Amino acid sequence: MKRLSLLALFISASAVFAAEDPKAAARLAAFNKDIKPIIDKSCISCHGKDGKRPKGGFNATTLEGLEKGGKEEGKGITWGDASKSSLYTLSYEGATARDQEKAMPPKKSKSEPLTTDQLAKLKAWIEAK
Numbered sequence: 215m216k217r218l219s220l221l222a223l224f225i226s227a228s229a230v231f232a233a234e235d236p237k238a239a240a241r242l243a244a245f246n247k248d249i250k251p252i253i254d255k256s257c258i259s260c261h262g263k264d265g266k267r268p269k270g271g272f273n274a275t276t277l278e279g280l281e282k283g284g285k286e287e288g289k290g291i292t293w294g295d296a297s298k299s300s301l302y303t304l305s306y307e308g309a310t311a312r313d314q315e316k317a318m319p320p321k322k323s324k325s326e327p328l329t330t331d332q333l334a335k336l337k338a339w340i341e342a343k
């Protein structure tokens with residue numbers, strides 16, 4: 215009996231959690247649909263592919279890793295503000311200021327910088343209300 219009520223408690227708690235955080239659910243859905251393909255194409259080869267140690271400590275294989283960011287440039291994602299999100303700022307440099315030391319992907323790499331359209335998608339995702 216005790217076990218059953220614990221289970222009921224657990225189930226209702228998760229239901230409340232899901233209901234209270236529709237934003238997180240929407241973010242994850244948009245991530246899988248629009249953002250992950252971009253990162254898999256331009257970033258993942260150096261940031262965690264095949265379990266290799268991610269460059270700069272930036273693990274781009276999970277949403278948690280993207281949020282956390284790397285060793286020096288602060289949070290990967292600050293929800294609501296792309297200008298405080300290294301995932302965005304370094305990608306932006308990568309597309310518009312290729313010579314910058316921190317530009318991602320690095321100039322000398324074979325990976326393609328993000329297109330204007332992809333940058334806009336990334337920004338909209340980070341800043342979605």
Ligand code: HEC
Nearest residue numbers: 256257260269270272284285286287288300318319323325
């Ligand atoms: C060819 C390899 C390569 C690719 C591709 C690449 N990076 Fe990096 N990245 C690095 C290296 C190396 C570092 C470590 C810092 C440095 O030496 O510049 C780094 C560091 C980072 C950091 C952490 C900075 C810090 O210290 O906080 C972020 C964020 C980042 N990259 C984002 C990206 C994004 C976004 C893409 C795709 C648009 C990308 N990278 C593609 C090699 C790469």
